[in-house]
Amino acid sequence: MTRTHVLTGAASGIGLRLAQRLSERGDRLVLLVRTPERASEVAASLGARHSVHVVDLSAPAEVERAARRLAAELEAVDSLVHCAGAVALAPVEALALADWQRQLDVNLTTPALLTQALLPGLRAARGTVVFVNSTSGLAASPGWSAYAASKFGLRALADALRAEEAEHGVRVTTVYPSRTATPMQAQVHVQEGRAYDPADWMQPETVAGTICHVLDLPADAVIPEVTLRTAPRPPVR
Template identity: 55%
Template sequence: MTRRHLVTGAASGIGAAIADLLHERGDELWLLVRTEERAHQLSPAFPNAEIVVADLTDPAGLEKTLYDAVLPTELDSVLHIAGVVDLSPVAEQSVEQIREQVDVNLISPMVLTRVLLPALRARQGLVLVVNSGAGLTAHADWSAYAASKFGVRAFADSLRAEEAAHGIRVTTVYPSRTATPMQQKVHDQEGSDYDPSRWIQPDTVARSILHVIDLPSDASIPELTIRQGPSRP
């Protein structure tokens, strides 16, 4: 039976790396992207994938888009990898900054999972959330992002308890700093030079996620923390 996966954030970084791995081995993919432009960019690399344009910054609109789209009736996994970050101290945050991070990193994954639960239950599938070290510890200037990541961690924990009876497994992945466009933005906002060779590579995280996806049904990995190797800063 061909395995089926829905991936958010497949346009770059960790999402692109895991989509490549799944595509290479012949799995069926549904890829959520924010704009038609990104859909056109992804189409040549994933000619057999179903690409769904859905804006994670608009959870209410996302729900309508999903119900109007042609989605699979059975899924082996939903991989929540898309995310946004915008660093600022609490004293300077705008409502728009807070709202975008909470919508994309927390509310939209909750909405997407709810809509796809019947398909996941049909195959006793996996819900995987790529979180962050900020989902474990909140530092100065990271409050909105960390709040969204603490929240999605709680969502995953609740979902795991609720859906165990349906055979659904839920995994939260906590990668340390990874060489992605988001990490470059973080460095820009921190005012530091960005050298991608210093950080974990997206493919490393993707291969760890692939291990979780392929785990036999007699085991589960509720949480996976990926740290930089000893030679890394």
């Protein structure tokens, strides 16, 4: 039976690789991306049977309107996977309000709004909500206060939702990847002033594969949390 998955962040990185895997096996995708250009690229890459929506995830009012439209269109939602993210590093003393607000909106408020709107469809399908968090949602580092705060909040959202929706059969999983070779990671290295080599980090395929495993669990089990870290590299000889 074809399943329906709603994904954010499907234009690149973990979200794109997950969308490709789900599309390849015949599932139906409802994808939220930021710009019309990326929407066209994603639609051309994945095929016409999927629907791609342009939504600015940093604009809560726009997200709320889009979420209501999706909820009206989708009777059953097998999974809602929150892959989108935003990051801007700065010490607390130099943190700009716009950077603080954008990270909270994209990383926390948008997942809350989308989840709230799509709960009827998730309940109808006894579906799964996956929050792609970060190891920054487990421990905060210097310069990462806004990002970590948004991810700590996302962890709280997931924990509360898991308890609230158990009676409706909705499963909730938080995935905590450490640094992963994505465009966001390249951006972080620029902000840190460091050279970037994707080979140094965990690959998006690894995280996407883990999410697929979560989505494919038999109905009698749930993985509440899973943490993924880049494996140690053997020393150069």
